[in-house]
Amino acid sequence: MYTHQKDIMTAGVPIADAKKAVIFIHGRGASAADILSLNDHLQIDDAALFAPQATHHSWYPYSFLAPVMENQPALDSALALLKILVAELKNAGIPQEKIYFVGFSQGACLVLEYITRNAGKYGGAVAFTGGLIGKELNMQNYKGDFKKTPVLITTGDPDPHVPVSRVEVSEGIMKKMNANVTVKIYPGRLHTISKTEIELAKKLVF
Template sequence: MYTHEQTIITHGKPLEQTGKALVMIHGRGATAESILSLSEHLDAADFSLFAPQATNLSWYPYSFMAPVSQNQPALDSALELIHTTVKQVQDQGIDSSNIYLLGFSQGACLASEYATRDAQRFGGLLLFTGGLIGQQIDTNNYKGSFNGTPVLITTGDPDPHVPVSRVDETVKIMEEKGAEVTKKIYKGRPHTILQEELDLAKKILAKRS
């Protein structure tokens, strides 16, 4: 088992120019640089971009629906690195309402889990094929209120990694915590990000808090 090095890649204009941040969390086997390249398809030129890098290209070793204990200590270390990334933005005077979290697959699961454990008003959550983590969801882990945060959450039907049932469970908990959720399930879609998903994400990024 492993813990994650504190590696955060930044891209684009500095925060003092943009006033808002997009934290991008890569999937298993990918890199911070690869998820940053997605920004070219998101009209994100007015955002400061932050992408933490998983050690060994994986945030945790097993499925996100494995017992949480099997994914430790890597999972807690990954959540801590996301927290460090967000705090790095907040320490520069940026309110959470101007911080957006984006993830794909394992990164979307991590973004879901991180945001819901300490729910607050984010600019938006863009969760491409992901959901809350654990064999069973432990609602005792989740505190706070999203206070109207717009959330996009997607998966394929079927998806080899993220079942529709877990997305549905995730939506229920996020909505109970005050998120405004857009859920999209794509029949027969491979494990990827469709143009329609990017277009929906762009709408959230275009909204100004």
């Protein structure tokens, strides 16, 4: 089993000049460069961009629906890496309510798990095909108030990795914690990010 090295790719506005920051989290088998290229489509041009690289190109070894212990210590290491990155952004003068998250697939699951374990006012979060992590969800992990943080969660129906049922459960938990959640389910959509989802993210979150 593995833990993650701190290996973060940056792009966009230099942090010293930025008013906001966006953290991009890649999917299984992908890279920081892959997920950063998503900004060619999102076109967020007023932010410092950060994309951590997972060791072995995977944030945790098994499905996000596996028992949490099976994905340890990689999962806790990934969550800790995000916590360090958020703290560094705050120290650099970016307030938490100006920090945004974007993830795809395994990265989308990690985004949702991180912000729900560390609920507060963020700029917003986009989970392109994701849900909260674990065979059973431990409600003790999820505390705090999102203070109307906008969150977009999308998935296909059916999706080979992320069932609609888990997206809906995640939506319910986050709404109870005062997140402003929008869920979009696309019948027959492949495991990818569509132009429609990009446009929706631009409208609802950025």
